[in-house]
Amino acid sequence: MRHRRKGRKFNRTSAHRKAMVRNxxxxxxxxxxxxxxxxxxxxxxxxxxxxxTLAKVDxxxxxxxxxxxxxxxxxxGKLFSTTAQVCMDRPGGYLSILKAGIRAGDNSxxxxxxxxxxxxxxxxxxxxxxxxxxxxKESKNISSKEVKSTKVTAKSPPPVADKAAADPxxxxxxxxxxxxxK
Numbered sequence: 001m002r003h004r005r006k007g008r009k010f011n012r013t014s015a016h017r018k019a020m021v022r023n024x025x026x027x028x029x030x031x032x033x034x035x036x037x038x039x040x041x042x043x044x045x046x047x048x049x050x051x052x053t054l055a056k057v058d059x060x061x062x063x064x065x066x067x068x069x070x071x072x073x074x075x076x077g078k079l080f081s082t083t084a085q086v087c088m089d090r091p092g093g094y095l096s097i098l099k100a101g102i103r104a105g106d107n108s109x110x111x112x113x114x115x116x117x118x119x120x121x122x123x124x125x126x127x128x129x130x131x132x133x134x135x136x137k138e139s140k141n142i143s144s145k146e147v148k149s150t151k152v153t154a155k156s157p158p159p160v161a162d163k164a165a166a167d168p169x170x171x172x173x174x175x176x177x178x179x180x181x182k
Contacts, residue, residue, distance in 0.1 A: 007043065008043050010040070021044060022070060022071060024036060025048050025070060026070060026072050028044065030074070030075060032114060033114040033115070034112070034113055035111070036110070038108075038109040038110065044095075045095045045113070047069075048094070048095055051066055051070070051079065052084060052087050052094045054066055056087070063076060063080060094116050095116060098112045
């Protein structure tokens, strides 16, 4: 029986499990939203929420504690500067887990895990380029395709018959190669 057993094993060693949860926590802090399986999202919530509570009070000892758990300087900086400030007025429940269907390959339930109280641009930071940039790229691609198509129509294909007539030595080489060796 599994009474009072905390955590999930995920069929991994303890070091692999610890690294996986640490990497997912860094991704949630960095991007605001990640997609993973539902059990991993639930396990991640129990790791990240105490970190955010720790980051509400900014001092050196708590930064060192967060760094010992995360192991990433940029993630710790963002945790204390941005994430903790967004979640300052909340008493808990900093992450939301939204079910996102099932994976086609192995039928496992997927989930989106997102920081609560974070503005939409926080979740999009670093994930997607701006719409204006995309529209500029599309217009550049269309104009370059038009230029390429006009260049292709201007060229004429090279004459094939002239090349064979100009170099009769290649035919003689082929005849000598085909003779059987004695």
